[in-house]
Amino acid sequence: MKKINHKDINDQQLVDVRTQHEYQAGHLKNALNLNPGNFKKYATYYLDVNQPVIFIVGSEEESHLEELSESADALGFTQNNGYLLIEEVPKENLKTTETIPAEDFLNKTDDFILLDVRHPDEITRPAPEKNLVNIPFENLVNDYQSLDTSKQIFTLCGSGNRSTAAASFLESKGFNPKVIEGGMKAIQEIGK
Template sequence: MKKLNYPEIADAQIIDIRSQLAFQNGHAKGSLNLTAKNFKKYAGDFLSQDQPLAFVVGEETPDEIAELEIIAREMGYAHLAGYLVIDEIPKETIQHSDTITAADFLKKESDFILLDVRHPDEITRPAPEKNLINIALEDLAANYQDLAKNKDVYTLCGSGNRGTTAASYLETKGFQPIIIEGGMKAIQETMNP
């Protein structure tokens, strides 16, 4: 996979494969956070095979990039534009994700949506019920229109990884989501210290 310059990613689907925290602290506008670990599981739910893919990495790691290329091609993504290192993206185009601690979220009184993106079969720790909507991450692309754009949307998963992916996708659709740091694990720890 070839190394790209920032202008070359303009027409591509941008996939940031860095960790959730690295993504939250700064990412290219319009990018989707699918870590190298969860790319194979969720890429098909969010990415078109007809549009080129451009990957954003934290550093040039040839083995990781080669492995990602193999996985993407096996999944049918024939149009791989290449990759770009995050530090080579112009600073003025970098945006940050909004996050909130579990403790601060639990104090929320305003009208909002709590979007739990865990699959219903895996929910062993129930989320707070106030304004709760459950749309599994793999179903979000088909169902995000069910969310009101005029309300704050807080994304929740087990630990924050899929919540970050969901928030990154919702950003591309015009929402301004807020990620609950640490996910349901942090909420449970806050509620039951």
């Protein structure tokens, strides 16, 4: 896979495969956060298989590039343009994703949307019901327009991976979401 310079990025689809915490700490604008496992499961929902894809990795993830390339090929992506090392991107070109500790979220009294991106079949720990909207992550690409843009959106999943991916998608559509740190696991811990 060919290494790309950040200055050579224009209209390619950017897929940041780093962990949720690394992505949240600094990412390129409009990069979709899909870790390698989520890439296999959700890439065809969010990405055009006929458009160029660039994987954004940290030096730790370089070893996953062959596997990512094989996954992209297996999913039918026709233009795998290469990869970009995040460490080579100037810090001033990176954005951060806002997060909120679960306890702070549970203490909120203002109006907001709690966006649970888990599939209903997998919900074993129910989310708080106040202002709850459930749109499974695989459907968000088609249903995000139903969200009220005037309200703060907090994304939630089981542990934070998909809620970070959802926030990355919503950011690319002009929303300013916040990820609930630790997901339902953290909320459940507080409730004990």
